[in-house]
Amino acid sequence: MTSPTATRKPPHRLLFMGSLILAGESIYMLPYLRKSFQTSMEATFGLSSFEVGTLNALFGILALVCYLPGGWLADRFSARRLLTLSLIGTGAGGLYMATVPGYAGLLAVHAFWGVFSILTFWAALIKAVRLWSGPHEQGRAFGILDGGRGLVGAGLGSVAAVCFSLSTTVQTGLVAVILVYSAASILAGVAIWFAVPDDHETFSEHRAGHDRLHVLDAIGQTVRRPEVWLITVVIFCAYFSFLGTYEFPAYAERGFDRSKEFGAWLGAFRDWLRPAAAVVAGIIADRVAASRAIRATFVVLVLSYASLSLVPAAHSPIALLWVQVTATALAVFALRGIYFALLEESGIPMHLTGIAVGTISMIAYTPDIFAPLLAGWLVDSSSGVLGYRRYFGVLALIAVTGFVATILLTAVTKRVFRKRDSEAL
Numbered sequence: 001m002t003s004p005t006a007t008r009k010p011p012h013r014l015l016f017m018g019s020l021i022l023a024g025e026s027i028y029m030l031p032y033l034r035k036s037f038q039t040s041m042e043a044t045f046g047l048s049s050f051e052v053g054t055l056n057a058l059f060g061i062l063a064l065v066c067y068l069p070g071g072w073l074a075d076r077f078s079a080r081r082l083l084t085l086s087l088i089g090t091g092a093g094g095l096y097m098a099t100v101p102g103y104a105g106l107l108a109v110h111a112f113w114g115v116f117s118i119l120t121f122w123a124a125l126i127k128a129v130r131l132w133s134g135p136h137e138q139g140r141a142f143g144i145l146d147g148g149r150g151l152v153g154a155g156l157g158s159v160a161a162v163c164f165s166l167s168t169t170v171q172t173g174l175v176a177v178i179l180v181y182s183a184a185s186i187l188a189g190v191a192i193w194f195a196v197p198d199d200h201e202t203f204s205e206h207r208a209g210h211d212r213l214h215v216l217d218a219i220g221q222t223v224r225r226p227e228v229w230l231i232t233v234v235i236f237c238a239y240f241s242f243l244g245t246y247e248f249p250a251y252a253e254r255g256f257d258r259s260k261e262f263g264a265w266l267g268a269f270r271d272w273l274r275p276a277a278a279v280v281a282g283i284i285a286d287r288v289a290a291s292r293a294i295r296a297t298f299v300v301l302v303l304s305y306a307s308l309s310l311v312p313a314a315h316s317p318i319a320l321l322w323v324q325v326t327a328t329a330l331a332v333f334a335l336r337g338i339y340f341a342l343l344e345e346s347g348i349p350m351h352l353t354g355i356a357v358g359t360i361s362m363i364a365y366t367p368d369i370f371a372p373l374l375a376g377w378l379v380d381s382s383s384g385v386l387g388y389r390r391y392f393g394v395l396a397l398i399a400v401t402g403f404v405a406t407i408l409l410t411a412v413t414k415r416v417f418r419k420r421d422s423e424a425l
Helices: 014-025 034-045 049-074 079-097 104-117 122-132 138-166 169-196 201-211 215-223 225-255 260-272 273-290 290-312 319-344 350-364 367-381 385-424
Strands: none
Touching: 014 079, 014 122, 014 138, 014 169, 034 049, 034 138, 034 225, 034 260, 049 079, 049 104, 049 122, 049 273, 049 290, 049 350, 079 104, 079 122, 079 169, 104 367, 122 138, 122 319, 122 350, 138 169, 138 260, 138 273, 138 319, 215 225, 225 260, 225 290, 225 319, 225 367, 225 385, 260 273, 260 319, 273 290, 273 319, 290 319, 290 350, 290 385, 319 350, 319 367
16 A cells, blocks of 8 residues: 655654643643543532533533634645734633632633634644654554653643642642643643744645645535544544443442542553553554454453443452553543554545544544443433443443454455556556
8 A cells, every 4th residue: 555645754853742742631631531530520619420421522522613624724824823823811710610609600711722722723633643744654643642742741740630639628629620721721732832842844745735625625525435434433432432431430439339539540440451552552553454453352351341331340459450440541542642554554645634523533533522421321320330330331332343443444445455456557
């Protein structure tokens, strides 16, 4: 298979990628606060599990609306300005949340984040990473991005856990965590402004190809590619599986009668697994193909989520929970580290990257809308722990779907490349 693109690597690569890593993780710490502080959010803001899920669902709805136009923006405007605006805006929203507003205020800030962390951010970030590397280093590039993001997330999560543990009340602890995450997002915006030059040559280089293409034509070319839709299914299943790990801290607190501090540290432990998982997955993906590595990780997820669903917490030692959390986290972080490498493996042209990422993300990240609602509804209506087990069972089935979609993607990609090669003769 020949790559459809050949990119010139940008100078100052370490500084460039380092700023993208910092930005790529710090911006999402606030919208996804519930992943380690679900019960603390309920106590501080006086919310039910379903109401916390509703906040994330609203964020997901706004994000869904913004993915496609965000792809169009990424193909036309400077990443430096787009990313900086997003990061500082998101941090400002966190400063407002730290005032402990009412439920209406929380809904407003999550809607605000849905726009600022996606419309001017997500597709620009993915395109920047794709341009950062050559066509044969895509797995490694995305692995480094997600591994680095994991390192930043784990570090921030550990700082947050310390701040929370040292606080005298749940509310003061959560406010301290929110302030830490807000400061990180704002500082990342400053880092992007100084580390990524305006109108970087790599962006100018590839923008020309897309400017000659009308946006509707670009969308048409993208949606007619079956590979795009299969990548969408793969990322949908991978992301849905990833969101399941957000329930681990609350599951430990409610199912194993552990403290909120234990839940916070379990969340930090989960996040510390991300750097190694993503980087190693990226290296493996470049050697054996991203699709093969993805199939293997889906198998691990089927087994780990099935065990979480079938083994009752009351009859399960805490050591088994640690094993389950470790296996699941390693698998989902490996997936997140390499699934966008499927763009190169499947032959998606560089000038369609923004539109392709926007189209894929608009559907693949819809679990942001319904996954927290589903989890909250199951927990509230199924006496807590049983609800978690049912949710984990759903995730096992989702992993099976992802495995099948990856097999189909490989078959379709081979057929497309064979057709392209025969036409070139």
